[in-house]
Every structure is written in structure tokens, then in C-alpha cells.
Amino acid sequence: xxxxxxxxxxxxxxxxxxxxxxxxxxxxxxxxxxxxxxxxxxxxxxxxxxxxxxxxxxxxxxxxxxxxxxxxxxxxxxxxxxxxxxxxxxxxxxxxxxxxxxxxxxxxxxxxxxxxxxxxxxxxxxxxxxxxxxxxxxxxxxxxxxxxxxxxxxxxxxxxxxxxxxxxxxxxxxxxxxxxxxxxxxxxxxxxxxxxxxxxxxxxxxxxxxxxxxxxxxxxxxxxxxxxxxxxxxxxxxxxxxxxxxxxxxxxxxxxxxxxxxxxxxxxxxxxxxxxxxxxxxxxxxxxxxxxxxxxxxxxxxxxxxxxxxxxxxxxxxxxxxxxxxxxxxxxxxxxxxxxxxxxxxxxxxxxxxxxxxxxxxxxxxxxxxxxx
Ligand code: ADP
Ligand code: GN1
Ligand code: MG
Numbered sequence: 001x002x003x004x005x006x007x008x009x010x011x012x013x014x015x016x017x018x019x020x021x022x023x024x025x026x027x028x029x030x031x032x033x034x035x036x037x038x039x040x041x042x043x044x045x046x047x048x049x050x051x052x053x054x055x056x057x058x059x060x061x062x063x064x065x066x067x068x069x070x071x072x073x074x075x076x077x078x079x080x081x082x083x084x085x086x087x088x089x090x091x092x093x094x095x096x097x098x099x100x101x102x103x104x105x106x107x108x109x110x111x112x113x114x115x116x117x118x119x120x121x122x123x124x125x126x127x128x129x130x131x132x133x134x135x136x137x138x139x140x141x142x143x144x145x146x147x148x149x150x151x152x153x154x155x156x157x158x159x160x161x162x163x164x165x166x167x168x169x170x171x172x173x174x175x176x177x178x179x180x181x182x183x184x185x186x187x188x189x190x191x192x193x194x195x196x197x198x199x200x201x202x203x204x205x206x207x208x209x210x211x212x213x214x215x216x217x218x219x220x221x222x223x224x225x226x227x228x229x230x231x232x233x234x235x236x237x238x239x240x241x242x243x244x245x246x247x248x249x250x251x252x253x254x255x256x257x258x259x260x261x262x263x264x265x266x267x268x269x270x271x272x273x274x275x276x277x278x279x280x281x282x283x284x285x286x287x288x289x290x291x292x293x294x295x296x297x298x299x300x301x302x303x304x305x306x307x308x309x310x311x312x313x314x315x316x317x318x319x320x321x322x323x324x325x326x327x328x329x330x331x332x333x334x335x336x337x338x339x340x341x342x343x344x345x346x347x348x349x350x351x352x353x354x355x356x357x358x359x360x361x362x363x364x365x366x367x368x369x370x371x372x373x
Contacts, residue, residue: 134284
């Protein structure tokens with residue numbers, strides 16, 4: 001292990017002796033470790049090295065996480081039958097009462113209480129899991145609806161701004177520092193063909209027709225912890241909670257739920273759509289979100305489903321062209337393989353987009369008041 005984790009843990013206000021330290025999870029950004037405590041009922045801790053290349057202002061990021069978790073806990077305390085300790089992340093502060101610890105190599109570390117008996121899934125297995133995911137992310141948006149947006153810092157500027165993502169991509173193509181453009185000409189064409197269509201949500205937002213809400217911005221399914229009964233227990237990975245359009249969160253969740261293969265599947269023939277999981281997620285999402293969604297937001301959800309795999313592909317390809325500096329990669333060409341898988345998923349989504357839209361509208365209709373006869 002490249003870090004002396006015991007030394008780092010010693011800076012936090014923890015209880016008990018460290019038993020084991022286990023690298024944990026499958027996130028692409030942060031380094032995560034589970035800290036088990038010897039011979040006690042304590043749940044232990046989750047320690048993370050926050051990726052300082054991706055998140056340039058870690059103090060502002062941790063301030064966001066503090067604000068969001070505090071707000072969620074306050075709301076849940078008042079909700080009958082809820083359990084804020086286990087349903088919201090709890091930050092463990094350092095011994096000098098800070099939200100993070102900075103080591104001598106300028107690494108930033110933060111700690112949460114470990115949520116025992118929970119599981120996160122890279123791929124959804126059942127309709128119930130998809131339904132639970134939809135309900136949880138919808139509820140997350142609902143609970144944060146009354147948090148003052150201006151208090152939150154933009155931890156990654158323009159995170160889901162497709163125009164900014166395309167600008168960054170174009171710059172990488174012009175520089176072509178690793179001489180990789182020659183390998184990706186079909187992908188370049190794929191991106192260019194869709195540019196106009198993909199700016200529709202952003203344009204409606206700029207025109208003031210879509211409301212900016214506090215959203216999660218990283219709703220891939222493994223950012224939900226499910227309990228032993230597969231009920232959604234806690235939304236995690238709060239580093240990108242910022243203002244955005246709800247279609248982004250819907251689209252990112254669907255990107256990971258509807259795909260019959262993994263995000264980086266090399267065999268494109270395995271990438272298909274699981275429509276019943278899509279329907280289940282949509283039903284769960286509307287159960288919570290129908291309280292606040294406008295008609296135009298409902299209208300644009302399907303566009304989010306197309307946009308996010310597109311933008312994800314653009315982001316993976318930008319990273320490939322720039323020499324794999326952003327996402328963790330596990331082999332040469334990993335980011336290119338991810339790009340191709342995202343674009344194949346997008347082709348499938350484009351083919352079925354009318355069906356997906358119909359399902360969204362059918363589910364939405366079930367929440368409309370019956371018209372007077
Ligand atoms: P990344 O930004 O790298 O995706 P996450 O914050 O999503 O990091 O954490 C990585 C994994 O660690 C999650 O997918 C989940 O399995 C696990 N995890 C995160 N927070 C907790 C927690 N408080 N309790 C238990 N497991 C957690
Ligand atoms: C990253 O941290 P993780 O693995 O949950 C990325 C997301 C991408 C995702 C693709 C801060 O999420 O935006 O959608 O990989 N997070 C950041 O799997 O860039
Ligand atoms: Mg994550």
C-alpha cells in the first residue's frame with residue numbers, strides 16, 4: 001500500500017484499535033479504504049483520499065458535504081420511521097476538529113462512519129433494486145429542494161455542461177499530445193453528428209425554462225448503499241452535489257441501470273437495454289419526484305438518458321486523448337474501450353428512445369389528478 005494508513009487514521013477522532021485496512025469499492029476517482037476496528041461492535045470507518053487533481057478545492061468540497069449531510073439529517077429527524085444515522089453519511093472529524101486531514105505530501109483525507117451490512121452494486125440485478133434506486137435519488141432531490149443553492153461551491157466547474165465538455169474535448173483533439181487521434185476517427189464523427197441535439201437541455205436551462213435544482217450529479221447505481229433486504233439505505237459520493245437539471249441525474253442513473261453489460265464492456269454485442277429495469281427505476285423516481293417535477297422537466301428526462309452516455313463517452317475519450325490523467329484505468333486503452341461501450345449504449349438508446357419516452361409519460365400520468373367528468 002503506497003500510504004501509511006495507520007498514521008493517517010491516527011489524525012482522526014476515532015475509537016478503538018485498528019484491526020484491518022482493506023482497499024474498498026470500485027470508484028474511478030477517489031482511493032477508498034475500509035478501516036475495521038478490533039473486537040468491538042463499532043462499525044469502523046471509511047477513509048478516502050480525495051482526488052486532488054479532480055477536485056482542486058477540497059476544503060470547499062468538504063464544506064459542501066458538511067452542509068448537505070447536515071441538511072439531510074435535519075430533515076430526516078422530523079420524518080417518522082427514518083434513521084438519520086444510517087441513512088445519511090456521517091463525517092468523522094480530525095482530532096483538531098477539521099473536516100479533512102492534509103498529509104505532508106499534500107494528499108487530502110476524509111473519513112466517514114462505515115455503514116455496516118450495506119452493499120453497492122456496479123450492475124443492477126433486480127427490478128426491486130432499480131425501483132429502490134429511483135425512489136432514493138428522487139427523495140434525495142426532494143429533501144435538498146429547500147437548501148440554499150448559493151451556499152454550495154461548484155466543486156467541478158461546468159461538470160455537466162455539455163458545451164464546456166465539448167470545448168475541452170476539441171482542445172484535446174487539437175493538441176493530440178499522445179498522437180491518439182488517428183485511432184479514434186469513427187468516435188470523433190459520432191460525437192460531431194450529435195452536437196446540436198445534445199445541447200437542448202442546456203439551452204432550455206439558459207432560457208429559464210428548466211429550473212436549476214440541487215442534484216447529485218453522479219447517480220451511477222454504485223453510489224447508493226442498499227441494506228440486507230435490498231432497500232435503498234443511503235446515497236453516497238456527495239462530492240458533486242451541486243445545482244443542475246434533474247434530467248442529468250435521471251440520465252446518469254439510467255446509464256448504469258439499463259445497460260445489460262458493464263460500463264467498459266469490450267464486446268459491444270453484449271450491450272443491450274433492459275427495459276423492465278428502466279420502468280422500475282422510473283416508477284421509483286416518480287414516487288418521490290412527482291411532488292416537484294414540472295411538465296417540461298418530465299418532457300426532457302428522456303433527453304437526459306441520451307445526453308449522459310454521450311457526455312460520458314466524450315469525457316472518457318478526452319481522457320484517452322490526453323493520456324489517461326483523470327479516471328483510474330486498469331489497462332492500456334481502457335478509456336477508449338469505455339468510450340466505445342458508452343457510444344454503443346447510446347446507439348441502443350436512440351433506437352428505443354420513443355419507447356422510453358412513452359414509459360416516462362405513462363408513469364407520470366399515474367400521478368396526475370383524475371380529470372373531473
Ligand atoms: P468514488 O468517488 O471513488 O466512487 P465512493 O464515495 O463512491 O468513491 O466510495 C466508493 C465505494 O465505497 C462505494 O461504492 C461503496 O461501496 C463504499 N462506501 C462509500 N461510503 C461508504 C460508507 N459510509 N459505508 C460503507 N461503504 C461505503
Ligand atoms: C466517476 O467517482 P465515481 O466512480 O462514482 C465520475 C463520474 C462518472 C463516473 C463514470 C467526479 O464517478 O462523473 O460518471 O466516474 N466522477 C467524477 O463511471 O468525475
Ligand atoms: Mg462512487
